[in-house]
Amino acid sequence: MALLELNNLKVHYPIRGGFFQRVIDHVKAVDGLSISIEPGKTYGLVGESGCGKTTTGRAIIGLNKITDGKVTFEGQDLTRIAHKNQHPLRRDIQMIFQDPYSSLNARKRVIDIIAEPLRNFEKLSPDEERRRIQDLLERVGLNPEAAFKYPHEFSGGQRQRIGIARALTLNPKLIIADEPVSALDVSVQAQVLNFMKEIQKEFNLTYLFISHDLGIVRHMCDQIGIMYRGRLVEQGNTEDIYDHPQHVYTRRLISAIPNIDPGQRQESAKLRREIMSSYQDDLKQLLDAEGKPLALKSISSSHQVALP
Ligand SMILES: Nc1ncnc2c1ncn2[C@@H]1O[C@H](COP(=O)(O)OP(=O)(O)OP(=O)(O)O)[C@@H](O)[C@H]1O
Numbered sequence: 662m663a664l665l666e667l668n669n670l671k672v673h674y675p676i677r678g679g680f681f682q683r684v685i686d687h688v689k690a691v692d693g694l695s696i697s698i699e700p701g702k703t704y705g706l707v708g709e710s711g712c713g714k715t716t717t718g719r720a721i722i723g724l725n726k727i728t729d730g731k732v733t734f735e736g737q738d739l740t741r742i743a744h745k746n747q748h749p750l751r752r753d754i755q756m757i758f759q760d761p762y763s764s765l766n767a768r769k770r771v772i773d774i775i776a777e778p779l780r781n782f783e784k785l786s787p788d789e790e791r792r793r794i795q796d797l798l799e800r801v802g803l804n805p806e807a808a809f810k811y812p813h814e815f816s817g818g819q820r821q822r823i824g825i826a827r828a829l830t831l832n833p834k835l836i837i838a839d840e841p842v843s844a845l846d847v848s849v850q851a852q853v854l855n856f857m858k859e860i861q862k863e864f865n866l867t868y869l870f871i872s873h874d875l876g877i878v879r880h881m882c883d884q885i886g887i888m889y890r891g892r893l894v895e896q897g898n899t900e901d902i903y904d905h906p907q908h909v910y911t912r913r914l915i916s917a918i919p920n921i922d923p924g925q926r927q928e929s930a931k932l933r934r935e936i937m938s939s940y941q942d943d944l945k946q947l948l949d950a951e952g953k954p955l956a957l958k959s960i961s962s963s964h965q966v967a968l969p
Pocket residue numbers: 674675688689690708709710711712713714715716717873959961962963965
């Protein structure tokens with residue numbers, strides 16, 4: 662039996678406009694997506710920016726409202742289960758986020774960051790909790806003393822290990838990894854990816870691996886689905902897709918895999934981070950003098966400005 666199945670999943674975001682901010686249209690971010698992931702496997706969801714990958718991951722975990730379709734986990738339809746964080750099935754699905762620079766709360770100590778999901782589900786004494794967290798830190802290759810530090814005291818790769826430890830706290834069955842290394846230096850990317858493979862065996866994990874980088878997906882995934890405008894255009898075993906892409910869009914993506922040396926890749930990762938941080942500055946400028954959002958339009962795919 663598949664661990665996770667999506668059947669004709671649709672997630673449409675309302676677009677509001679006019680004086681009364683009525684819904685005037687929808688962004689069909691995910692529009693009829695069907696995939697199936699076997700236990701212990703890694704399924705790569707691939708596609709260009711804006712095709713709906715992140716929305717899919719967030720919908721599975723309950724962070725985005727599902728417009729239509731089914732999400733079945735271990736045979737149970739999650740869309741029919743009351744959306745409560747504490748539901749036992751919810752602890753079995755965890756997420757690793759893209760950017761370890763912003764996904765960890767800078768004001769919290771590592772122990773509190775990692776313990777957060779745990780505290781939603783289990784009542785442990787402070788001592789038990791500390792032992793659990795420190796054990797987990799060791800398993801992700803960090804010093805147990807890291808528990809009492811803050812995120813800024815770690816490198817990007819170490820922060821992503823903290824993010825991974827957080828995802829592992831509840832011993833989940835499925836991890837949704839949304840571009841887990843795209844914010845990291847290329848030299849660190851391989852370490853984190855290999856580490857993810859190691860813990861997959863150790864913790865018996867299944868991954869939904871979201872990425873736009875076909876090189877990385879080939880390294881990580883047993884199966885891939887090529888997503889375009891909210892739907893799949895093609896899916897199958899990774900090697901089959903790479904060796905015999907059927908759809909013209911898949912062929913285009915594969916032919917665009919950069920074949921550049923590691924130094925250049927490092928440069929392009931740096932450039933991407935610079936663009937991201939200047940983008941954060943742009944966002945700040947969109948606030949008026951009182952700090953209220955000025956923008957009426959959504960800005961980018963994964964970094965949206967709330968509509969006033
Ligand atoms: N909160 C939102 N409100 C309105 N539209 C949104 C919202 N979040 C995403 N979208 C839109 O939905 C579409 C899919 O976005 P999504 O972030 O899922 O794509 P993606 O493939 O993950 O892209 P990226 O790799 O750039 O994150 C895009 O057109 C995006 O602009």
